[in-house]
Amino acid sequence: MKKLFILSLTLTLTACSLIKSDEDKAIETAVEWGEAFFNCDYHTAERLCTPDSRRWLQFAASNTTQQDIDLLCKQAAEVDGAELISEAGDTMRIVQLQVRNSISPVINGEQSLQIDKALYRIAVVKRNGLWQVRMEGLPRNEKRSHD
Numbered sequence: 001m002k003k004l005f006i007l008s009l010t011l012t013l014t015a016c017s018l019i020k021s022d023e024d025k026a027i028e029t030a031v032e033w034g035e036a037f038f039n040c041d042y043h044t045a046e047r048l049c050t051p052d053s054r055r056w057l058q059f060a061a062s063n064t065t066q067q068d069i070d071l072l073c074k075q076a077a078e079v080d081g082a083e084l085i086s087e088a089g090d091t092m093r094i095v096q097l098q099v100r101n102s103i104s105p106v107i108n109g110e111q112s113l114q115i116d117k118a119l120y121r122i123a124v125v126k127r128n129g130l131w132q133v134r135m136e137g138l139p140r141n142e143k144r145s146h147d
Contacts, residue, residue: 029131030133031097033045034099036048038101040061049135071103075101076101077102078099080099091125095122099119102118120139120142122139
C-alpha cells in the first residue's frame with residue numbers, strides 16, 4: 001500500500017510539473033515572438049500575433065532595409081531574458097524581453113545600428129485559449145541610456 005501511495009504521488013507531481021501555467025505560456029509566446037520579430041522573420045511573428053497586429057508587422061517589414069538584414073546575418077538578435085512584469089486579469093500579461101543585437105530603426109535615412117542590449121515590453125493576450133502578442137505599435141527600447 002505504501003509503494004502504491006508513493007507511486008501515485010510521484011505520478012501526480014510529474015504530471016503537475018508538465019502542466020504549464022498561463023504565465024509560463026504567455027512568457028513562451030513573447031519569447032518565441034521576440035526571436036522571430038527581432039530577426040525580421042515577420043511570417044513567424046504573425047502566427048504569434050493577434051490579427052489586428054498584422055498592420056504593425058507590415059509596417060516593420062516595409063521599413064526593413066537590406067542593411068538591417070546584413071547586420072542580422074553577421075549577428076542574429078536573440079532574446080536573452082524574459083520576465084512577467086504585470087497581469088491584467090486572466091487574459092493579459094506584460095512581458096519584458098531583454099534582447100541582444102536588436103536593430104535600431106532607420107530615421108531620416110540614417111544607417112541602422114545593432115544595439116547590444118535592449119529591453120522591450122510586450123503585451124500578450126489570451127484569445128480563444130491561445131496566448132498571442134498584441135502590437136499597438138512597434139516595440140520601443142525601454143532601456144535608458146547612461147549618458
